[in-house]
Amino acid sequence: MEKKISSAVIKRLPRYYRYLSELLEGGTERISSQELSQKMNVTASQIRQDFNNFGGFGQQGYGYNVAVLREEIGKILGLDQSYQVIIIGAGNLGQALANYAGFEKRGFLVSAIFDINPDKVGNMAGKVEVLDMKDLESYVASHQVDIAALTLPKAKAPEVAADLVKMGVRAFWNFAATDLNLPDNIPVENVHLAESLMRLSYNIVNVSQDS
Amino acid sequence: MEKKISSAVIKRLPRYYRYLSELLEGGTERISSQELSQKMNVTASQIRQDFNNFGGFGQQGYGYNVAVLREEIGKILGLDQSYQVIIIGAGNLGQALANYAGFEKRGFLVSAIFDINPDKVGNMAGKVEVLDMKDLESYVASHQVDIAALTLPKAKAPEVAADLVKMGVRAFWNFAATDLNLPDNIPVENVHLAESLMRLSYNIVNVSQDS
DNA sequence: TAGATTGTTAATCGATTAACAATC
DNA sequence: TAGATTGTTAATCGATTAACAATC
Numbered sequence: 503m504e505k506k507i508s509s510a511v512i513k514r515l516p517r518y519y520r521y522l523s524e525l526l527e528g529g530t531e532r533i534s535s536q537e538l539s540q541k542m543n544v545t546a547s548q549i550r551q552d553f554n555n556f557g558g559f560g561q562q563g564y565g566y567n568v569a570v571l572r573e574e575i576g577k578i579l580g581l582d583q584s585y586q587v588i589i590i591g592a593g594n595l596g597q598a599l600a601n602y603a604g605f606e607k608r609g610f611l612v613s614a615i616f617d618i619n620p621d622k623v624g625n626m627a628g629k630v631e632v633l634d635m636k637d638l639e640s641y642v643a644s645h646q647v648d649i650a651a652l653t654l655p656k657a658k659a660p661e662v663a664a665d666l667v668k669m670g671v672r673a674f675w676n677f678a679a680t681d682l683n684l685p686d687n688i689p690v691e692n693v694h695l696a697e698s699l700m701r702l703s704y705n706i707v708n709v710s711q712d713s
Numbered sequence: 714m715e716k717k718i719s720s721a722v723i724k725r726l727p728r729y730y731r732y733l734s735e736l737l738e739g740g741t742e743r744i745s746s747q748e749l750s751q752k753m754n755v756t757a758s759q760i761r762q763d764f765n766n767f768g769g770f771g772q773q774g775y776g777y778n779v780a781v782l783r784e785e786i787g788k789i790l791g792l793d794q795s796y797q798v799i800i801i802g803a804g805n806l807g808q809a810l811a812n813y814a815g816f817e818k819r820g821f822l823v824s825a826i827f828d829i830n831p832d833k834v835g836n837m838a839g840k841v842e843v844l845d846m847k848d849l850e851s852y853v854a855s856h857q858v859d860i861a862a863l864t865l866p867k868a869k870a871p872e873v874a875a876d877l878v879k880m881g882v883r884a885f886w887n888f889a890a891t892d893l894n895l896p897d898n899i900p901v902e903n904v905h906l907a908e909s910l911m912r913l914s915y916n917i918v919n920v921s922q923d924s
Numbered sequence: 925t926a927g928a929t930t931g932t933t934a935a936t937c938g939a940t941t942a943a944c945a946a947t948c
Numbered sequence: 949t950a951g952a953t954t955g956t957t958a959a960t961c962g963a964t965t966a967a968c969a970a971t972c
Contacts, residue, residue: 507919508962508963510962510963510964511963512912512915513912515911515912515915516905516907516908516911516912517908519911520890520891520907520908534928534929534930535929535930536929545964545965545966546929546965547964547965547966547967548963548964548965550929550930550931550932551931551932551963551964551965553930553931554930554931554932558930558931558932560929560930560931561929561930561971561972562928562929562930562931562970562971562972563927563928563929563930563971563972564928564929564930564972565928565929565930566930578915578919579911579912579914579915579918580911580914580915580917580918580919581911581914583914583918585914585917593809594808594809594812594813595809595813597805597809598804598805598806598808598809601805602805602806602906604890604906604907605907605910608907608910608911609914610910610914648917649913649917672917673913673916673917675909675910675913679731679815680731687920689913689916689917689920691909691910691912691913691916693904693906693909694727695813695815695904696727696731696815696816696819697727697728697731698886698902698904699816699819699821699886699902700726700727700730700790700791700792700819701723701724701726701727701790701902702860702884702886702900702902703790703791703792703794703796703820703821704723704726704789704790704791705884705900705902706791706796706859706860706883706884706900707790707791707794708718708789708791709898709900719938719939721938721939721940722939745952745953745954746953746954747953756940756941756942757941757953758940758941758942758943759939759940759941761953761954761955761956762939762940762941762955762956764954764955765954765955765956769954769955769956771953771954771955772947772948772953772954773946773947773948773952773953773954773955774947774948774951774952774953774954775948775952775953775954776952776953776954777954927972928971928972929970929971929972930969930970930971930972931968931969931970931971932967932968932969932970933966933967933968933969934965934966934967934968935964935965935966935967936963936964936965936966937962937963937964937965938961938962938963938964939960939961939962939963940959940960940961940962941958941959941960941961942957942958942959942960943956943957943958943959944955944956944957944958945954945955945956945957946953946954946955946956947952947953947954947955948951948952948953948954
């Protein structure tokens with residue numbers, strides 16, 4: 503890595519990827535930062551600055567080739583690789599994630615789902631069987647696991663995450679309503695649904711009626 | 714509204730609320746910006762600046778009363794009210810949301826879930842029955858609906874959302890992988906799981922190994 | 925070539941941090 | 949009162965936007 507890319511830029515990359523994917527599906531071959539900025543409701547200047555963090559994928563007088571740009575952003579996002587995912591917690595959300603086919607399309611492969619409740623162990627969640635938490639350590643020791651999705655109660659989440667780090671899990675997709683406090687080199691993506699809802703209610707109360 | 718609060722501040726409020734809730738449960742009566750900053754891994758200066766956007770809830774030489782501060786932030790976030798929620802799309806995610814008890818605790822009440830698939834209509838999802846999309850308009854006309862959670866396929870989402878706005882729905886919790894493009898006075902909270910996963914894979918590829 | 929549009933520098937804007945006077 | 953800690957102003961830092969020369 504030459505220079506550190508700001509997290510503001512990283513946060514925008516998946517949205518670029520989504521728009522470029524749709525443009526490609528729609529048969530658009532090339533696009534200028536100007537056109538893209540109108541579709542996405544951002545400034546053309548920001549688009550060019552963002553892409554230039556990675557060297558610039560355009561051509562003066564022409565714009566950007568949609569397929570090439572999408573491919574490059576995909577690589578930057580690591581979408582040219584696949585990732586083995588386990589899910590910890592076979593509650594409603596855990597099962598919904600296990601069943602969600604959209605992840606496989608992008609190379610995120612759910613290989614197992616774990617639960618502490620003996621009544622759930624042995625059931626099917628999507629294509630995978632619910633395994634017993636007792637077998638977590640031996641499972642991780644004998645299978646490649648890149649990402650653990652945490653859909654277990656918040657009280658247990660930090661401890662289980664710390665254990666999983668020791669076992670060699672590299673990254674966490676955290677749905678538990680707590681911070682994990684893991685070492686800096688372990689990426690964590692938090693999906694705090696309760697916080698998202700609070701921002702929504704804030705905007706209902708404070709924004710929507712005064713316009 | 715006197716002056717516009719920046720969205721950077723708003724994004725942080727739910728996390729403050731979570732930490733204060735935990736402190737309160739743990740029996741902590743007062744806390745200084747210094748102590749809170751250490752727990753939350755932010756600067757004390759930022760904490761004081763953030764709270765002062767709303768007038769300042771502390772006392773010099775003492776700090777902040779945890780119960781009072783939590784209550785005030787709760788009010789700012791609109792958590793002193795309750796919200797009627799409908800869910801559009803009874804797939805895995807829609808059903809998981811319908812079953813998630815955590816929302817009721819904060820005043821978000823799921824009153825109905827809708828699906829276009831006749832095989833699903835009539836089934837139970839959590840405590841509510843799955844209703845037919847055909848009956849959506851009459852339902853919204855005869856019930857208070859503050860928030861629609863969108864867990865339907867992205868192709869249909871913008872159109873359904875626009876229709877719901879016409880029917881009087883005030884806000885959207887959008888899980889569909891698309892932008893809704895609604896009027897400015899309609900708050901939307903996007904939960905784009907695919908984008909969240911891409912940020913995670915970015916960090917796996919670009920951050921985790923070089924430390 | 926002329927026109928279009930990028931890549932990139934410079935200017936502006938906003939958010940974060942530091943510092944300290946006010947005050948409990 | 950003395951000590952602690954906020955509220956708030958000023959300084960710094962970073963991100964966004966504007967502008968334009970480079971170049972396809």
